[in-house]
Structure formats: C-alpha cells, structure tokens
Amino acid sequence: MKNFDLNSIRKDFPTLFQSVNGKPLVYLDNAATTHKPQVVLDAISDYYRNFNANPHRGAHYLGVTATDMYENARETVQKFVNAKSTREIIFTKNASEALNLIAYSYGMSLIEEGDEIVICISEHHSNIVPWQQVAKHKKATLKYLYINPSFTLDMDEVYSKITDKTKLVSIAQMSNVLGTIYPVKEIAEYAHGMGAKIVVDAAQSIPHMKVDVQDINADFMVFSGHKMLGPMGIGVLYGKEELLEMMPPFLMGGDMIEYVEEQSTTYAQLPQKFEAGTPNVGGAVGLAAAIGYLKELGIEEIHKHERKLTSYALSRLKELPYVKVYGPEQLDQRGAVISFHMDGCHPHDVASIVDTYGVALRAGHHCAQPLMKYLQAPATSRVSFYFYNTINEVDILIDSLKQVRKWLGHGA
Amino acid sequence: MKNFDLNSIRKDFPTLFQSVNGKPLVYLDNAATTHKPQVVLDAISDYYRNFNANPHRGAHYLGVTATDMYENARETVQKFVNAKSTREIIFTKNASEALNLIAYSYGMSLIEEGDEIVICISEHHSNIVPWQQVAKHKKATLKYLYINPSFTLDMDEVYSKITDKTKLVSIAQMSNVLGTIYPVKEIAEYAHGMGAKIVVDAAQSIPHMKVDVQDINADFMVFSGHKMLGPMGIGVLYGKEELLEMMPPFLMGGDMIEYVEEQSTTYAQLPQKFEAGTPNVGGAVGLAAAIGYLKELGIEEIHKHERKLTSYALSRLKELPYVKVYGPEQLDQRGAVISFHMDGCHPHDVASIVDTYGVALRAGHHCAQPLMKYLQAPATSRVSFYFYNTINEVDILIDSLKQVRKWLGHGA
Amino acid sequence: MELESIYTDLILEHSQSSHNKRHLDHADWCERGHNPSCGDDILLELKWKDNIVEEAAFTGSGCAISQASTSMMIDLINGKSVEEAKHLADTFLAMIKKIITEDSDLEVLEDAMAFKNISNMPARVKCAVLAWHTLNEALKNKKVNEKI
Amino acid sequence: MELESIYTDLILEHSQSSHNKRHLDHADWCERGHNPSCGDDILLELKWKDNIVEEAAFTGSGCAISQASTSMMIDLINGKSVEEAKHLADTFLAMIKKIITEDSDLEVLEDAMAFKNISNMPARVKCAVLAWHTLNEALKNKKVNEKI
Numbered sequence A, B: 001m002k003n004f005d006l007n008s009i010r011k012d013f014p015t016l017f018q019s020v021n022g023k024p025l026v027y028l029d030n031a032a033t034t035h036k037p038q039v040v041l042d043a044i045s046d047y048y049r050n051f052n053a054n055p056h057r058g059a060h061y062l063g064v065t066a067t068d069m070y071e072n073a074r075e076t077v078q079k080f081v082n083a084k085s086t087r088e089i090i091f092t093k094n095a096s097e098a099l100n101l102i103a104y105s106y107g108m109s110l111i112e113e114g115d116e117i118v119i120c121i122s123e124h125h126s127n128i129v130p131w132q133q134v135a136k137h138k139k140a141t142l143k144y145l146y147i148n149p150s151f152t153l154d155m156d157e158v159y160s161k162i163t164d165k166t167k168l169v170s171i172a173q174m175s176n177v178l179g180t181i182y183p184v185k186e187i188a189e190y191a192h193g194m195g196a197k198i199v200v201d202a203a204q205s206i207p208h209m210k211v212d213v214q215d216i217n218a219d220f221m222v223f224s225g226h227k228m229l230g231p232m233g234i235g236v237l238y239g240k241e242e243l244l245e246m247m248p249p250f251l252m253g254g255d256m257i258e259y260v261e262e263q264s265t266t267y268a269q270l271p272q273k274f275e276a277g278t279p280n281v282g283g284a285v286g287l288a289a290a291i292g293y294l295k296e297l298g299i300e301e302i303h304k305h306e307r308k309l310t311s312y313a314l315s316r317l318k319e320l321p322y323v324k325v326y327g328p329e330q331l332d333q334r335g336a337v338i339s340f341h342m343d344g345c346h347p348h349d350v351a352s353i354v355d356t357y358g359v360a361l362r363a364g365h366h367c368a369q370p371l372m373k374y375l376q377a378p379a380t381s382r383v384s385f386y387f388y389n390t391i392n393e394v395d396i397l398i399d400s401l402k403q404v405r406k407w408l409g410h411g412a
Numbered sequence C, D: 001m002e003l004e005s006i007y008t009d010l011i012l013e014h015s016q017s018s019h020n021k022r023h024l025d026h027a028d029w030c031e032r033g034h035n036p037s038c039g040d041d042i043l044l045e046l047k048w049k050d051n052i053v054e055e056a057a058f059t060g061s062g063c064a065i066s067q068a069s070t071s072m073m074i075d076l077i078n079g080k081s082v083e084e085a086k087h088l089a090d091t092f093l094a095m096i097k098k099i100i101t102e103d104s105d106l107e108v109l110e111d112a113m114a115f116k117n118i119s120n121m122p123a124r125v126k127c128a129v130l131a132w133h134t135l136n137e138a139l140k141n142k143k144v145n146e147k148i
C-alpha cells in the first residue's frame, strides 16, 4: 500500500494539471467519468506497442500473449469483486451494455406475464429503460422503491414492494445523484427470501468501496471501467455461473460460438458465450491496471480521504443559506456525490459560471429523470469527488458558487 | 499524400519492430487485427491526458471539448464512408455489435413470417448467427448464396436466390477467408429491385479500399476500427437515415433518451438514439486518427502495394506443389488475404511451426465454419497483408513454409 | 471567455422579469419548446390579429439564458407581422451561427443582440435559441393550420 | 522455444501412423472429443472385457499433436484396467499442468512422455490433452451407465 500522499498521487494524473479559462482545473465531475493515472495510459500503450493481436484466434506468439493478457485482466476483475470463477466475469463496453445484456437475455426469456420487477426511484436511466422494455414485452409490472425525505430507503418500503411476485430487483448500490448508499446486502437477502434475483448496479460504488459479490450475494453486478480510472469502452457484468449458464446468449457472432452450421449454432462455454466479436483487449488491460492502482492505494485510504472531502464540502455548503442539498446528511449513508440547488440560480447557469473559474461540475437531470420529478427538482448541480481531489478544491468550489450568486444578480 | 516509402511507413508502427522467438516479427494476421501507428496511440493518450470527460453531459470545458472530439470523430467517419449526414453514423464496440444492432432492431421488428434473408456462404459468424436468430424468431427463411469453384459469386446465383420474398441481404464486401471481393453494388441494385434492403459487412474491405455507401447504395454498412489501424472497442454502423428513423432503439439507457417517465420513455434523435451509456470517446478519437493516417497515405497507394504483395505471394505459393490456395486467382477479384492448405500439414501445425520463425499467420476456421464445410476443408492456414508488409516478408513466409514440411517429415 | 459578455445586466434583468411570463387569456396558438438534454421547457402562447402578433407570453422553466432570450423575443415580436417575426427569428439564428455579424444588420433584434457572444459558451447555445426555434415552429404551424 | 522438443520423431511417427485409426467392429462405447476453437474432432471407440480395455481405436481429424497424442494413448491403454486407464489419463494431465514433473513418475506414460514440453507452446496444449479428456469422459460415462 502506498502512503496516501495527495501531492504525489495527483502527479500520477496528468489530466489534473491543466488550466481551464486561465484557472487551474478543479475537476469535480468524477461521477460522470474519472481521469486516468499515467500507469493506465502506459498499460494501454504498452499493450498496443508490444502485444496487440486478436485473442482466442491465433496460435502465433502475439495472439497467445494477447489472449493471456485479456484473460489475466478477467482474473484481476474476478479477484477484485471476489467472484468464484472467471467464468462469471463478462466484459462489455460499459455498465449500460451489461444491464441490457441482463434485460435481453435474462429478462426477455425468464420474466413472465404478471411478474414484477422492482427498481428504485433513484436509478440511472440505464437501470430503468431496459426494465421498462422487459415489462412492456413480457406484460410484467415495473415497480419503484421510493426514498424517504432523508433521501434514504426505509426497509419497510423494501418489504412492502418486494413480494413473491417479484422476479427481479435491480438497484444501484450508490446513487449518482444523491450519493445515497443503499443496503444492497439486506435487500438481496430479502429479495432472495421472496424468490427474486437481484442486480446490483455498482457503477458508482465500486470506484469508492469494496464490492464483494459473494458477501452481497448479488446474482448480477455491473460496472464501468471509465468511472474507476480505467479507459472508456470497457465494462463488466458479473453473474452467478448457474444463472449465466441457463441464459441464452445476447450478442451473436465470432468468439461466442462452438459450432456454426448453415441453419443452427451451438454456443461456447462461459464466459465467451456472452462476448461476441473482437473484444476490447486494450480496454481490459487498462481496466486491470486501474484495479492495480486502486489496490495499491488501498480502498480504505480512498474512502477515508473522500469522507473528509465530503464532510468538509457539506459543512461549507451549509454556510451558504441559499443552498439546498439533495442527499443524506449522515456520512455513513452516503458517498462523495453531492447534488444541490442554489436559490435563484439555475443549475446550468451555475455550471457555466463556475466553469469560468476552472471548476468542472455537472448540471442537469444526471440521467435520472424519474428521481428529479420525484424530488420536484427539474435539475440540480452536482459535485462528485475522487481521491485525488483536495480540501483546497472544495474552497475554490465554494468561492466560485458565491461568485455565481453575484453574477446572477443576487449579491454574494 | 505521403510518399509511399515503406521504410518510413514501417517506422510509424512500433509493434512491427520486435522479435518473436529470436526472429524478427513477420506479422501476416492483419485480417484478424492490424497494428496501430504511433499517431493513433498518441491521439488516444492525448485525449485522456488533456480532454477526458463524459460527453453530452456537461456544461464544463472538458465536457464540451470531449463532446466536440467525439462528434468530430463521427464527422470524420461520415466523410470517410461518404454518408449523407452524421446522423447516419452510429458508434458501436465492433462490427459484430453493429450487425447485432441491425438484427435486433431492424430484423426483429421488420422481418416477418415467410420473409427471406439472404447471406453468402462465406460470411463471418458475426454475419450469420444474428440472422439465424432473426429467422428462427420471426419464422423467416435464411438462404445462402453459394460460390462457384473459382471462389467467386455468379450473378446468376444472386438472381436465383434473391426473390420478391427477400427482405434483407447481408454480405461481406470482402471475405476474410478467401479474399474474394463481392460485387456489392450490383447485388444492392438487384436486391433493391426486389424490394429488399442490403447490409454490407465492410470489416475486411474498408481497411483496403474506398467504401462509398452512397455509391454502393448500401442500406446498412458495418466495420471495426481495430482492423484498420484503430483501437479495439470501437466499431461503426452506417444506416440510411430513413431506416434508422423507423427502427426501434437497441441498447437502452443514458444518452439515448429524451424523456424518461417511471413507466415510459421517449427516445433521443439520431444518432444518440442508438448509443446507450457512456461512449468510447478515446476509441472514436483513435479511429479518427487512423482514418487520418489512411487518408494521408492514400487508399490508392495502399491498394497498389497490397496488390503487389498478393501477386508475389500467390506466385511464390504456386512454386510449392503441395500448396492449394482457396481463393480467386485473378487479382481484381480479390484482396490481400490468402487461405491455403499444405498437403500433409495440418494448419495448426503450420501456424505453430512458422511462429518459431517469427511468422504470425492464422490457422483454423476463421470464424467461417459454414464456408469451411462447403469447401470441405476443416481448417486452412491464412496469411493476410497490410500496407506495411514487405516483399521480403513474403520470402520469409515461403521459407518458413518449406521448413514446416521438413519438420512434419515431408522433406522440403 | 469573459462572463461579462454573457451574463450582462440586460440579460439578467430579462431573466428575472416576469412581465412576459404568464398565460394568455385566449391564446390562438400554444407551442411547446424543450431541450431534453438540459431540461429547459417553455410554452409559448400567441394571439393573432389577422396577420399580426397581437400578444405573446410564455410559461415554463429554464436557465437565465433561455428565460431572458424568451422574454426579449416576446418584447420584440409583440405587434409585429408574421413575416416580420419570422424574419427576426431567422436573423437571431443567423447571428448565433455567426452568419450575420455586422451590428448594423443586427440592430433589429434590439435587446436580443445581447446574445451575440453566446457561441463563446458552446454548451449554452441551445438555451439561447430555444425560444426562437419554438417561434419558428409556431409560425410554421400557423400557416399549415390556415391552409387546412 | 525449441521445435525439436515438440515435433519429435516419435510424435511425427505416431501422427502419421494409422494403426490405431479405424472403426472397431463392435465397440461398446464411443466418445466424441472436440476442440471447437481449432476444429480437432476425434471419435474414441472402446471395447471392454469386464473391467479391461480390450481394444481401443479412433477416427477423426486434427493436427499432428492431437493425432499423435491420441494414438499414443490408445497404445498405452490397450489391455489396461479401467482404473489403470484412469490413472494414466490423470498422470498425463498432471504432467501437462506441471503438477508431476519427475521423469520417474512419468515413465508409466511411455511414448506419451514426449508431450512433456507442450506447455512451451501454449496454443497447442488443447490439442495434446484432447484424447485424454475424451478418455476420462468415456470412463466416467461407462461407470454411470453401469449403475443404471
């Protein structure tokens, strides 16, 4: 484990050292995507410069090496999430594809008329729209878990919504808008008791906390590489082997087949069965390097620092009477994502104005329109930290928010 | 246009300068994947180091820049294939996903019972299995165009197989096994006359020749970045705007929506409608750099050099009485892919043995099992050139093939 | 980029003023305009007198840019003929796209000239043009309607 | 990697010899073994006499490695008991995985020891083990069958 020395950590991230509009970049949009440490970029370059080949397809040296690197990356992911076997790790292009894979393959073949699918009102669109489609096509019902006024989920809501008709529960472990961390392990236990399977959307959680699929007892779990220091274009689906075994394939084509006749096809074993076409080896190698970086840093250290940032940011935002935060107050119920509204300041104006101070934050519906409607907030501003952010950056944020009020004619 | 100086061109490709088993690498597996020039790797690194952000989602500087870079890459692709509009260019993770998108979205909703889908016997699995699925689910018929003993396609075969029941024809412009170049423009014209749509799988052709979707009058066209100097994890679907407009979305989630309500969703405009989740901006930027490189080199020059290599390789192979080539003899009917069988030498032994001489070629069914069965060849050896290969490498290949015969006990 | 060229007093004033933000009693035409990606959503209401925009107003929510732009547009088109309104919308859009750049050609836009520099803030161009596109739609639909 | 440690005379001889490559007249058991990814495909035929492999043979196609490995295996198991055959298969697979490395422990494999170095050619390991996995399946299925 590295010593958690913020200065030296930041030096690993070339993207952080630039100026925007003449000001040093203060990147607070990490829930959208994170920057990449040089080791990840180097791993990708190194792969392309020294080993590039189409895996699973060649008896030649580069082909064998590329296959090894790809499969080693799979093993790195397997260990990272504590899956039982590499057969349970499917590479996709992002978390959204992974969720679609579950919806098309598991949902379209195993959900039946009258069944219920339960998701939470704070889901990301990628964890809503696929289930709407399944519900529509299979005449199933899509039900929502609603959060309470403290922006958390009462277990009573879980008990009342998940019934013996529920076949599938799909929930983000951490909300990308509220920062709320949901008790997925408890929900999984209850869902299993009712005979339902559970999908854990770990896109926001896994960059920041240990996600152990066996401990949670998740049936499926998905995440994206680009939100945890990895490159774009690579994501992961974890699925319990017995479930993946019984599911039909999703994308069809090269690499996922066993025998192809003119009119019929038998499919390859797991995990290839779900990986059609040339895989993104460079992406997988980059993701593995990202996991290596996170492990070396230590997820505990990351958590500690992010908690400090979140705590400080929440307390500084409280100083501003015109700011309303959407999200839990208690630090152990939330991650490092803070959504807020500033009185009289539309979030898009906020984002544009702080941008001129070098501060990158996000404004809008954050791909969670049903939540925004539920909160009766058409849009919010959102800051999201990663371990490379500093307390000083929080101060710059707060100063820039004060400037927003001035620019929009409200005094400071 | 660069001067076509092979020495200086090769210097652009760091991967070529390595030794395999103590011998200089002779990479002849370009139909599987090509190596990447340094400018492509630099474009990707540069993107991550200086601009990385989630596009379409932020009002901040990096977000705006990443969006611009992504959309500029789309425009580069649009111009490269001569599409009418960037709305007709959808980024996917590879050609296979693009074909699946057509099958799931167009096929599953617009092919009906009794309709016919026509493909060629030499298709890649990625252009077979999705259509088998559509045919099965929609009770349609999947028909094959068979090649003649010269490994080309008679137009009479086209006339007899494509009928007024045909709704879709899907064909590779160039076979990844035989090297055959199919007359897709003529086939498209005939198919259109019968009221059918045509999908052109340009995965093998576009790295080597001008593919003009308007000239071909293709309804859909697909290809992969990694086979044309680009990174893995990025592919392209071209579709005529009016077709894409009437098709339902395929992958669902963030970025492809307009309004999401709890129970229903309206979808974004093209091209976003077909791009769910965080896109692979780095991949798109890398692909655009690859296109830039190809354009600078000049597709004519590339073609000329590859023709020289193919011609030379075919004539040298002819010197070996124990070699049988599977593919057209005439140079204007074929590309730079040569499949062959050596009497008494199983292709896997061939690949393993030449590998120890530094030569990377491919052995097996090349993801085209129905073709192999049709040819009554369980496997072939395949060499595939790209513009960075040299005449000297062909000589090394031929020498190594002679060694194979020796190793396998057949004398030289 | 200089914020003062965008968040001008004029724009702020308009964005906070509510004189055009209301429902009309007997609107002849309502046209919805929206930017799904950022959530701006307006309803433009129009009352014709023959060929003249007798009265216009709007409701809805959005950022300072979109609200100000809408309000300025309404001030401008009140009392103008359909042709004039159409011409103003086209002029505004041409200004944003930097097709028309001469101040003398833009003076007809009056206060709305304040958006001349919005392209320096590319993420916000959509906000500025929303109302004008909505107006164009409304005028187009009026024509279609009259033909029926 | 040295080719001579893999394409040995012994292996070439076996790969080209056809003494085990035929159909049995009255096979008690046929087991198919195949590597979809490379196309190797064999049919192993077995005749039992009580607990003894009375005769074995194979048909099918594949590379020199898979053909030689199959032929050597058949030479080895002819006349052996089911338990011995199972033990030999396990020993072979353990050799490939480098779990057993002492030559003295491998001598029971006779000619098939020639594959000791196949892991230096990782892409070909599958070819070498195909026959032995197929044998294991056949023995497993024999047991299951007898219980029914």
Ligand SMILES: Cc1ncc(COP(=O)(O)O)c(C=O)c1O
Pocket (backbone or CB within 6 Å): A254, A276, A277, A278, A279, B031, B032, B094, B095, B096, B097, B124, B126, B127, B172, B174, B175, B176, B201, B203, B204, B224, B367
């Ligand atoms: C003709 C053809 N079509 C489709 C594909 C599939 O491409 P990818 O594996 O990149 O999806 C390939 C390459 O493998 C090909 O050669």
Ligand SMILES: Cc1ncc(COP(=O)(O)O)c(C=O)c1O
Pocket (backbone or CB within 6 Å): A031, A032, A094, A095, A096, A097, A124, A126, A127, A172, A174, A175, A176, A201, A203, A204, A224, A367, B254, B276, B277, B278, B279
């Ligand atoms: C909670 C959550 N789920 C899913 C996604 C989708 O991830 P991607 O866009 O990488 O597919 C995101 C991020 O955008 C997210 O925050």
